[in-house]
Amino acid sequence: MNNYKKNLYIMCIAAFLQGLVFYGPIATIFRQYRGLNLYQIFLLQFIFTLSMILLEVPWGHFSDKFGYKKALIVSYFLFFISKIVFYKSYDFYGFLLESIVVSMSISGISGCDSALIYLSVGEKESERAFSLYSAASAGGFFTASFLSTFMIKKSLDFPVLLTIFPYGIAFILIFFIKDVEYDKKDISIKNSFKNIAQNKNIFIFIIAIALIGETTHSICVFLNGPKYLNVGIDLKYFGLLTAFMQIICLASAKSYKLSKNFGHRIVFNFLLFMITIASFWLAYSNSAIITIILIAVIEGAFALVQPLSLDIQNKSIKTADRATMLSMYAMISDVIASAANIAIGKAADISLEFSFTICGILSLAALIFIIIYFNYIEERSLLKFSFIKKLLIK
Secondary structure, eight states: OOOOHHHHHHHHHHHHHHHOOOGGGGHHHHHHHTOOOOHHHHHHHHHHHHHHHHHHHHHHHHHHHOOOOHHHHHHHHHHHHHHHHHHHHHHHHHHHHHHHHHHHHHHHHHHHHHHHHHHHHHHHTTTHHHHHHHHHHHHHHHHHHHHHHHHHHHHHHHHHHHHHHHHHHHHHGGOOOOOOOOTTTTTTTTHHHHHHOTHHHHHHHHHHHHHHHHHHHIIIIHHOOOOHHHHHOOOHHHHHHHHHHHHGGGGGGGGHHHHHHOOOOHHHHHHHHHHHHHHHHHHTTTOHHHHHHHHHHHHHHHHHHHHHHHHHHHHTTTTTOOOOOOHHHHHHHHHHHHHHHHHHHHHHOOHHHHHHHHHHOOOOOHHHHHHHHHHHHHHHHHHHHHHHHHHOOO
């Protein structure tokens, strides 16, 4: 097996292990059980995002300068530690420490993992590789969600304790990846800012993905639990429901085929449109079945969006400072996400229905930005084609 290709399989196994968040279906309920209210949960999410903004670029620069493997080893270790802190947290300050440690970890992984995969498999195989990577994570979460149904019966603490172990194994596993070779000369944060300034159109795409990402995250992680209870779904079914959602998310393994058959523009427009409609509808849904279907639509649609967006971002980078550039993209995304998070958190404090309405508005804004982005790309392609045609005629 090609040494670099081996990286993809190791990263997929690690993603599967880190998908084994056994407390996932009761994440919000567990925090409330440990004394937090919904506003505090969203405040912690805001602090987490703010920390990510501050750490993204330094981590990206560290990855490019000293190698992706070193960055991932440190980041995976911090992720492992964060799960121990989460289990030991009983008040706001405990969960605050956990949020900061998680932000240190994810900001290190962010950009570094996709850069490693992209350079390991090459441009032609990247879309398929990102689809497999996303599906591996979904597969892990599906397994955890199904098993959590039985764990919750024992106690709410038990699934949180068990989550620590797969994260420890993932940390050990990351030592076996092989660092990719690339030109490390002229890598500096100053040059990275120059490079990003030359590719301004990607900003529109990043804004769209940040908005839809935060909306989906808020609905599928924080608001789904209270909504299920609101429509009369018993807590004991949360694990099975999350497992069902992750089966749908496994479709992300085939997202590259969708883009191959229909093109990025049609796929993105359709998926974001579906998320927008479902978000608005959730504000008014009083039916358990309709609520489950709507959340499934949001989960499935975003699962397909994720690997395709990673591919677009990676293909937009033509310089060696890949991890730094991806971290800059993530930093911009985090700024947008933090603003969206405050809006959704404040809305949730007013009412659950209002929070879904805000999610719908943000999803609609994301859809508009995606339409603008692909219109710009299409116009630029037509101009380029027209210019080449004129040269050939001459």
